[in-house]
Amino acid sequence: MQKNVFKYSLLFLLLLVLQIVLLNNIRISGYAYPQIYILFILILPVGIAPWLLLVSAFALGLVMDMFSNSLAIHTAASVFMAFCRPGVIKMVAGKVFSDDTYRPGFQSFGGYSLFTYVVFLVLLHHLTLFFLEVFRFTEVLHTLSRALLSASLSVIFIMIGLALLDRPDTRSK
Amino acid sequence: MRNLFRFIIRYHFFLLFLLLETVALLLTVNHQQYQQTFFIHSANAVSGRMLGVYNAVNSYFELQRINEELLIENTMLRNQHRDNFLVTDRQILFAGDSIFNRGYTYQHARVINNSVNRRNNYLTINKGSVHGIRPDMGVITNQGVVGIVKDVSAQFSSVMSLLHSDVMISVRIKKNNHIGSLRWEGNDYRRAHMTYIPSHVELAVGDTIVTSGFSTVFPENIFIGTIQSWQIRRGEVFYTAELDLALDFNKLAHVYVVNHLFKEEQDDLESGQEAP
Structure with a gap:
């Protein structure tokens, strides 16, 4: 348990540094704004206490907002995404997991289910994020295209991240 | 219970x-209202300092280009220096000469955080209230308008970039003095739109757009960009022109913060007129 807390805290910091130093500076025609820090919410153990899931998403978003001058839109999007996570897991995995160290990955979910899981949650997060950022509905098509383009980039980055983190020695089943 | x-x-x-x-x-909603101090912005002490360290490393890679820009600007300023003009008659004052009638002071700052890919972009600069920066001051470079100071901490300030949906600045077509307002509509960070140009005004590709100096934020005649195309949008009676912005926001490194010395006087007068 102690070891896990340390491991996840390290991942929390690592993802935020990666996002703030590297991805916040990626500018693809001023359109795409990929987010990798939400990988943290995706990879938390399936059996994590629901309140802990929400609180860590809140903390994650708040740090992002402090460094990217974005009011509290990352916080709102992350909390919303964390709220939807249990439902999406139930939907794609089709069963309820009991072991609380069981975490989403290629081995536990299988490639196809994992991909669906990531795509769903990333889309929910990005749509919330981009619409909150614009805060009006007059530019709806433009916002939508930005959200979708960024989401596809984010999914690619997150799948690579999950593949790297999906070591065979993690306890599963 | x-x-x-x-x-x-x-x-x-x-x-x-x-x-x-x-x-x-x-x-989020509270902060949408223009200017309200709160701890979530990159001007706060912790994130400001960390971004400063990150930028200190990063800025070495920009030195070559910045030196060249500074040289060009120095040359331009040297050309305007008083010693270059022969003063034959002590009674002559040059119109707009800063020595006789000073309206603005400038202060230099380094950009330590910046973005161009959001709908609402902000910058963080390494000067704050101890350096005399206050909210609502304008930020410019020698190439154009950058934005407006929003939040200020002791050492840092966060600046709403021109690339922000709430920023609208008063601009003027240089050749015929018609005014309009400039707004970024979110697609390309090299392009912005000038609205409310009356439809009888004759426009041409390449017309120069400068700041009007009507607001108390920016001085007059700061170059913004050139007109590329224009149209009357459906349901409107004014031209909307698309501009190429002169300033590349992606390469910002050094900026000047504008202090309008008569800002309070003008604001007080103008707000007094609106009151019954």
């Missing part, structure tokens, strides 16, 4: 979600 607790425990996931989401949305 027991039932209440049981209800809370039973639905704690949903209730906690509601609570946290409400907090986040309140922070």
